[in-house]
Amino acid sequence: MDTCFNVTDLNLYYGEKQALKNINIDLYKNKVTAFIGPSGCGKSTFLRCLNRMNDLIEGCKIEGNILKDGINIYETKTDVVELRTKVGMVFQKPNPFPMSIYENIVYGPKCHGLKNKAELNKIVEKSLKQAALWDEVHDRLHESALGLSGGQQQRLCIARAIAMQPEVILMDEPTSALDPIATSKIEELIETLKNDYTIIIVTHSMQQASRVSDYTAFFLLGDIIEYDKTSVIFQNPKDKRTEDYITGRFG
Amino acid sequence: MSRKLKDSLLNSITYLCAFLGVLVLGSILIYVLINGLKLINVDLLKNDYWSKNYLVAVENDQSSTFECDGCKGYFSSKWGVSFIDEVTSHNEKVISVEYIAENSPFEQLTSLTAGETYGQIVPMEKGYMIEKIDYIDSEGNTAIAGKILKQDAQALQESLDNASSITSIYMKSPGGGIRGSLIATLYLILISLIISLPIGIASAIYLNEYADKSKINRWLRQGIETLTGVPSIVYGLMGVSVLFPVTTVFGATGTSILLGGLTMAIILLPTIIRSVEEALIVVPQSLRDASLSLGATKSQTIFKVVLPCCMNGILTGVLLSIGRVIGESAALIYTMGTFISDNPVINGPATSLSLMIWSFMSAEQPNFELACAISIIILSVVLILNIVVKIVGKKLSKNFV
Numbered sequence: 001m002d003t004c005f006n007v008t009d010l011n012l013y014y015g016e017k018q019a020l021k022n023i024n025i026d027l028y029k030n031k032v033t034a035f036i037g038p039s040g041c042g043k044s045t046f047l048r049c050l051n052r053m054n055d056l057i058e059g060c061k062i063e064g065n066i067l068k069d070g071i072n073i074y075e076t077k078t079d080v081v082e083l084r085t086k087v088g089m090v091f092q093k094p095n096p097f098p099m100s101i102y103e104n105i106v107y108g109p110k111c112h113g114l115k116n117k118a119e120l121n122k123i124v125e126k127s128l129k130q131a132a133l134w135d136e137v138h139d140r141l142h143e144s145a146l147g148l149s150g151g152q153q154q155r156l157c158i159a160r161a162i163a164m165q166p167e168v169i170l171m172d173e174p175t176s177a178l179d180p181i182a183t184s185k186i187e188e189l190i191e192t193l194k195n196d197y198t199i200i201i202v203t204h205s206m207q208q209a210s211r212v213s214d215y216t217a218f219f220l221l222g223d224i225i226e227y228d229k230t231s232v233i234f235q236n237p238k239d240k241r242t243e244d245y246i247t248g249r250f251g
Numbered sequence: 252m253s254r255k256l257k258d259s260l261l262n263s264i265t266y267l268c269a270f271l272g273v274l275v276l277g278s279i280l281i282y283v284l285i286n287g288l289k290l291i292n293v294d295l296l297k298n299d300y301w302s303k304n305y306l307v308a309v310e311n312d313q314s315s316t317f318e319c320d321g322c323k324g325y326f327s328s329k330w331g332v333s334f335i336d337e338v339t340s341h342n343e344k345v346i347s348v349e350y351i352a353e354n355s356p357f358e359q360l361t362s363l364t365a366g367e368t369y370g371q372i373v374p375m376e377k378g379y380m381i382e383k384i385d386y387i388d389s390e391g392n393t394a395i396a397g398k399i400l401k402q403d404a405q406a407l408q409e410s411l412d413n414a415s416s417i418t419s420i421y422m423k424s425p426g427g428g429i430r431g432s433l434i435a436t437l438y439l440i441l442i443s444l445i446i447s448l449p450i451g452i453a454s455a456i457y458l459n460e461y462a463d464k465s466k467i468n469r470w471l472r473q474g475i476e477t478l479t480g481v482p483s484i485v486y487g488l489m490g491v492s493v494l495f496p497v498t499t500v501f502g503a504t505g506t507s508i509l510l511g512g513l514t515m516a517i518i519l520l521p522t523i524i525r526s527v528e529e530a531l532i533v534v535p536q537s538l539r540d541a542s543l544s545l546g547a548t549k550s551q552t553i554f555k556v557v558l559p560c561c562m563n564g565i566l567t568g569v570l571l572s573i574g575r576v577i578g579e580s581a582a583l584i585y586t587m588g589t590f591i592s593d594n595p596v597i598n599g600p601a602t603s604l605s606l607m608i609w610s611f612m613s614a615e616q617p618n619f620e621l622a623c624a625i626s627i628i629i630l631s632v633v634l635i636l637n638i639v640v641k642i643v644g645k646k647l648s649k650n651f652v
Contacts, residue, residue: 053544
């Protein structure tokens with residue numbers, strides 16, 4: 001199976017505090033990988049390492065290697081902007097730009113110098129269709145994105161990420177701010193998206209992880225305790241702590 | 252019980268203070284309005300400040316008599332011109348022309364001033380002030396009439412009706428207007444904003460988006476805060492000594508609007524940096540994250556996402572700046588000067604409206620009425636500019652709400 005990221009000996013410090021301890025993991029292409037674990041265990045931090053969003057945090061120090069297609073993304077010569085176009089991200093809270101729906105989608109392509117109107121229109125339609133939002137918004141593309149509901153906004157953010165044609169989409173608890181109906185829509189969306197994209201999702205909901213993911217990694221205190229196929233993790237965990245967590249004994 | 256008492260005590264103190272504040276501000280406004288309002292008219296806004304003197308000859312052909320229907324002043328049916336007594340904004344009694352009939356000899360005046368303009372036609376308009384008229388009366392004697400003899404409009408009209416021919420007229424165009432200073436003030440606002448806005452916005456962006464929390468940056472920020480408290484007259488000194496050489500490049504030889512504008516731009520910087528920075532802080536980090544995660548560069552993120560969200564902060568900065576420029580006087584005394592120019596140019600001396608007030612009030616006989624009138628105009632200019640800026644701002648930030 002093709003791997004998308006090979007992570008070896010990754011350590012991350014926020015100032016003095018070590019947030020990730022010696023992470024070793026291979027993430028697979030065109031699969032949905034879920035990171036589960038209690039709050040503050042480092043799963044979001046690890047996710048943000050994959051597109052170097054941690055660079056923005058002051059006092060954050062990273063050691064180790066993250067290889068993407070055989071190249072270490074933490075090498076100095078890596079173009080961060082290039083990396084982030086290949087590794088898109090969807091955040092915990094829907095964060096559409098305060099612009100129109102159309103402008104939200106074309107923002108990324110425009111930043112990369114695409115000016116052709118027809119092509120931009122095509123991208124908008126394709127991305128919104130892929131994000132299952134087209135039917136709901138196609139007649140009000142030029143209205144403010146802030147007028148959409150929370151679930152629609154989150155799907156817009158996914159569409160916005162898709163518009164860049166990334167290889168990987170990182171999702172940081174994408175449904176934690178949404179109601180159950182909006183959540184199930186996003187989950188359906190993830191199911192269809194995994195044919196074209198590698199999806200890595202951080203979630204607090206064990207049900208969600210078991211529903212949408214192919215692989216699951218269990219994080220605890222900055223360590224990966226267990227990483228395997230989702231069915232194995234949920235039905236036959238090898239580690240006692242994993243079992244305790246997924247059966248709801250702590251966390 | 253005691254809590255209730257405390258409560259009502261605190262409430263009454265709040266009300267009292269609020270009332271006092273409104274009362275003080277209101278009474279200042281009312282004082283200014285009462286004193287200045289009677290001087291406010293279109294002439295004040297459109298006239299030159301300096302009146303021009305003319306010595307002119309009249310075509311002495313009075314074959315017809317004239318009539319005037321709505322003249323309030325004294326109409327000379329022989330010459331077809333009507334005079335009226337007026338008091339200028341400088342409290343000077345004058346005789347001014349109220350009406351000139353069609354085909355009146357006063358319509359075609361030729362200049363008697365020696366030099367290039369000799370013999371050219373001078374159009375007499377309403378509002379021109381008659382100083383002296385040399386004429387020959389019905390008995391053939393030369394005589395003079397006009398303000399110079401402390402005559403009023405009626406006496407002048409009677410003298411003219413008695414004249415067989417007019418030798419020369421010495422008249423003045425109406426002055427006392429503030430058009431030049433109004434334009435100079437607008438120039439000043441424009442120059443200072445054009446210079447300080449980009450620099451201020453860029454500084455705010457640096458401080459909020461790029462600067463780390465190093466010691467140098469902390470000092471920098473502290474320095475900017477301190478600049479807000481420096482008396483503006485100190486900036487004026489700096490303007491004269493440091494910025495004057497810069498303005499000489501643009502052809503300024505002494506005080507100039509440009510020098511005033513540059514000095515004001517520096518005074519405005521802390522205000523603009525402050526208000527833009529405050530707006531930048533409020534922009535949610537999640538928007539920056541979203542932009543960066545889409546592969547936008549830092550500058551793209553700042554200019555396409557963060558700054559448009561700050562439109563309101565920038566507008567606040569602009570509004571505060573306009574208020575500051577229009578209200579500034581001390582720093583402008585030596586940089587822009589107090590010379591009232593009717594046709595202000597960027598690299599020449601002129602005076603702003605506030606400085607005009609200062610000049611009028613520091614004269615031997617303070618002219619309260621005119622100062623109040625100018626105050627009213629300043630208030631209206633601020634009000635108009637604020638409305639314009641708000642409308643423009645709404646248009647600009649339409650997409651971002």
